[in-house]
Amino acid sequence: MVAIDRSRLAVLVEQEAQAYAAANPRSRELYDASGNLFGHVPMTWMNKWSGGFPLYLDHAHGARITDVDGHTYVDFALGDTGAMAGHSPDPTIKAVTSRTGDLGGLTTMLPTADAQWVGAELTARFTLPLWSFTLSATDANRWAIRLARLATGRSKILVFGYCYHGSVDETFAVTNPVHGGTYSRPGNVAPPVPVDLTTRAAVWNDLESVEAALRHGDVAAILTEPALTNIGIVLPEPGFMEGLRELATRYGALLMIDETHTFSAGWGGATTAWGLQPDIFVIGKSIGGGIPCGAYGLSEDVAARVTHHTDTGDADIIDVGGVGGTLAGNALSLAAMRATLGEVLTPQAFDAMIDLATAFTEGVEASIEEFDLPWSIAQLGARAEYRFAYPAPRTGEEAAAAADDDLDAYMHLAMCNRGILMTPFHNMALMCPATERADVDRHTEAFHEAVAALRG
Template sequence: MINREKLKIKFEEEMKMFDSLHPASKKMFDKAKESLLQGVPLNWMVRWMGEFPIFVEKAEGAHFTDVDGIEYVDFCLGDTGSLVGHGPKAAKDAILNQFEKGASFMLPTEDAIWVGAELKRRFKMKFWQFSTSATDANRFALRLARRVTGRSKVLVFNWCYHGTVDESIASLNPDGSVSPRKGNIGFPVDPSITTKVVEWNDPKALEEALKDEDVAAVLCEPVMTNVGVVLPDPGFHDILRKLTKKHGTVLIIDETHTMCASIGGFTYLDDLEPDVVTLGKFVASGIPAGAYGMSEEFGKRAVIEIESEFGVAKGIGGTLAANALTMAAIRATLGEILTEEFYVRNMALAEKFNKGVQSVIDEFELPWSTTQLGCRTEYVFSKTPTRTGTEAIEAKDNDLDWYLHLACLNRGVIMTPFHNMALMTTATTQEDVDKHTHVLREVVKSIVD
């Protein structure tokens, strides 16, 4: 349905429009290249559409303004890091108040007690610890799992995402072997030594991988999210839990993205029973933070192993982890922002967003599909929702991706650069959603026959 010649021409037109709209960002980018690698403080920032990233001047709620004075509807929200919106008042007040009293002591505050109890209520995990990111939460959980089980290997699902955890940046080859994922730079150990990889929604492959009982932990999202929303088949989580228990393997559920599904993520929504839950991203309203909760049984086993070692260099921790500022931010975020009402309102908006995208798909008879997960929604270039990581990757169309993202940006709509994901927050409006539908219809119309 897509005219590839039109797509090429329109993309070139959009690139010229982008350059003309953002002279101040271009000037800043050129200046930044004098001291910042690739002109950005984080490599991911060069993955936005256009020849340079736009520089942000200010943000509030679900909108931000760049240094050229252009305002955007922000559906990316920091790739989930700002799902609660930019600068929510409750978190802002708590952060400023705590900063005046001190930010970091390497000692607990009363906020930590409240946060631990609230996370326990939401995720049903007995004991909690904190880190500065979800990546570290996953790393620490894997270290504990290895120590508790006495095993070395980790199992992940093909095309998963768990931050920069080395063991998870691995791919499943057609012959069943494991290799470093494309783009895995400078891996310290060949992941075929540390990692087993199977496809999501493949119980037979999962059982085959676990039967040798050399896997310390299965690390997975309850719904794959970084290649589109890839839902579990009915009953898959029951099989996953049954097999991990049967073979003495720790089950770690990474809710960093899927906490968009409910107040307690998919664990709460689907009544899952993992050994460990990990969190991060927006749990502290954008202040860097991660958390990992443990079942009572796993927590008690972990304490025995931790206390058996002398010294503090146990591979888990971090000087700034669980600092007072972070605890205050998490308390405000959980207590006043991520409420039941937050999810009810924003899930309805996500449904409206989805229907808008579907209307464009239907109008132009596109072989695409949409999937919603709580207040998160995605569309993929596949006629039916994908079931595995491989299916999701095979559905990608980089040329089409770049054009759609760039054309939307040029019209004041920001989508997540890595995939076609949109997030709804309390400040997102019906008008914002309608704007995306209008823009998507406009840019698609220009490239179809």
């Protein structure tokens, strides 16, 4: 494999950046005028878009986004899985419109029948029998961590270096593979306490590091995705997830699986596809079709342990105990979840989405091979992501080391200038029920053109 010519890369980045700026004057104008917003954007991570400013949304539907300059894009970012169902899917819009119109009552502090239906559907997909609702997976993780500590009487959570579980304080931790120990992840913003007081970090795909952390006897739960995602897809090696289950059981910890991103693995996520056995399960984003929502599921055993403590007065999960929120489980979110899960993200939809992701992966692999690039691509069901590394990273630390800001900028701008949006944080592409084979073929052609220019 031949190394990338960095001087040529710099020239191409500048060319693509100039084309991007010339094509998007209205987006630039809006960005420059947004001085009353911190960082000029509604959320500071929106500055991650390449080109010096983000595109501004005009409208979106299905697998298409149109910006304020009138350009329409094939959208493979899909809200970083938040729009896995596609933008504004008709059943979800119908349910939300009914709730906002004829039915009325968006949030009332009263339950609706939709909650029971959604709970039963989540059990069918992800196996856990008991469910509670939130407004995000971050909330679900925070509250479920509290319940894990309550159920076990232990204080710490085990996470993997460069994992992602939203903005949960305990999860921004890494370990030194040589010296051990738990440290704050680089860039972590003002953690409330040193992270080693709340967390033990381990290395993904390294069961020995997991067991070393568990031997201390203070870990309430192993919190993990079935595959690392926000650092690029890092798949588990054969036996790793089964090893986590066995080690959790042996050392008295709970296994807490977050499928907010790995739901792309199939109708029942990786939990069903791979036969996983979580004690606690977390999901968010995608199940509401774009309406903020999340959920966590508990096993009967965990629920019984929590109930024991609440019955004896040791904890309060009804009033002031730090579990729950006024808007959580609201009528609007539950209506959106019922419609999205029941009518949009069906088994048939996942079959088609996974087929398209396979075609996407094959198209990228063909160009990587043709141009002898030191890159790789991983697929997780309906989701695929290429990395500027070969062989593919097997740990979070290796994935972080493979980051290349210049190549990221070039590939994102090159795709954007050719009518394709990729996830700004990394090179992830997600298929939705509205994605078409022509969309995948369009990316294959644009990707080939971009890497051909890179090779010269």
